[in-house]
Amino acid sequence: MGLRSAFIARMLIALLTDIHGNREAFSACLAHARSLNVDRFVLLGDYVGYGADPAWVVDTVRTMVNEGAVALLGNHDAAIDGSDEEMNSIAQEAIRWTRGQLGMEQRAFLADLPLVHEEGSVLYAHANGFAPRGWHYITDVMEASRHFGRVDAHITFCGHVHVPMLYHMSNTAKVGSFSPVSDNDIPLLSTRSWIAVIGAVGQPRDGVPAANYAVFDTARQSLRYFRVPYDNMTAARKVREAGLPERLAQRLEEGR
Numbered sequence: 001m002g003l004r005s006a007f008i009a010r011m012l013i014a015l016l017t018d019i020h021g022n023r024e025a026f027s028a029c030l031a032h033a034r035s036l037n038v039d040r041f042v043l044l045g046d047y048v049g050y051g052a053d054p055a056w057v058v059d060t061v062r063t064m065v066n067e068g069a070v071a072l073l074g075n076h077d078a079a080i081d082g083s084d085e086e087m088n089s090i091a092q093e094a095i096r097w098t099r100g101q102l103g104m105e106q107r108a109f110l111a112d113l114p115l116v117h118e119e120g121s122v123l124y125a126h127a128n129g130f131a132p133r134g135w136h137y138i139t140d141v142m143e144a145s146r147h148f149g150r151v152d153a154h155i156t157f158c159g160h161v162h163v164p165m166l167y168h169m170s171n172t173a174k175v176g177s178f179s180p181v182s183d184n185d186i187p188l189l190s191t192r193s194w195i196a197v198i199g200a201v202g203q204p205r206d207g208v209p210a211a212n213y214a215v216f217d218t219a220r221q222s223l224r225y226f227r228v229p230y231d232n233m234t235a236a237r238k239v240r241e242a243g244l245p246e247r248l249a250q251r252l253e254e255g256r
Contacts, residue, residue: 021051045074
């Protein structure tokens with residue numbers, strides 16, 4: 001089924017990823033998206049880890065799924081009832097703290113989340129489409145080329161990197177990339193294949209503390225990134241009060 005036939009009517013899809021237990025950032029992005037009258041939410045994983053409100057975030061995601069949202073598994077979500085050995089020491093400490101904050105139903109919800117979701121020629125994943133459980137980062141043209149060579153999708157939406165980026169491949173297999181400008185419509189041309197890395201809601205790392213999410217217009221085949229200011233100082237204070245590593249609070253304050 002081609003992309004145009006997969007989406008019969010126009011739909012605005014809000015794409016949110018890497019929320020990381022940040023209630024303030026998640027709330028701000030949800031309010032912003034709803035003010036745009038989006039039709040649907042797709043959540044690309046990592047609801048927990050790093051932030052001080054994992055239980056609230058997971059409960060909110062569960063409610064959204066019951067109302068029709070799509071939610072995928074991220075590596076931090078998988079680590080709750082799995083291994084954290086491949087994480088750095090700060091991430092491990094946050095995951096081990098988070099395990100004590102979640103009840104059995106919340107943990108079961110995370111464990112049951114799918115790795116990928118496909119709709120026509122659009123693929124949604126947390127990290128990548130070629131080895132979704134390997135959690136490989138797409139951070140450069142080489143990794144993007146690896147994805148394009150193994151994944152037959154016109155558009156792939158993913159997160160994991162915490163920095164917004166767009167990669168594209170021409171019909172001659174030439175791969176390029178660019179950093180998206182926020183609040184501008186970016187046409188995802190049908191003559192190219194695309195990987196849209198959505199920046200993080202809960203822990204941006206591109207030097208801008210404001211939360212990041214995007215909206216995909218299925219009819220216009222365009223993507224718009226948004227930066228949403230939120231009360232990051234409160235989120236950072238709560239991280240400190242929880243006894244989580246100081247670096248996690250500093251990241252929220254600095255956006256890096």
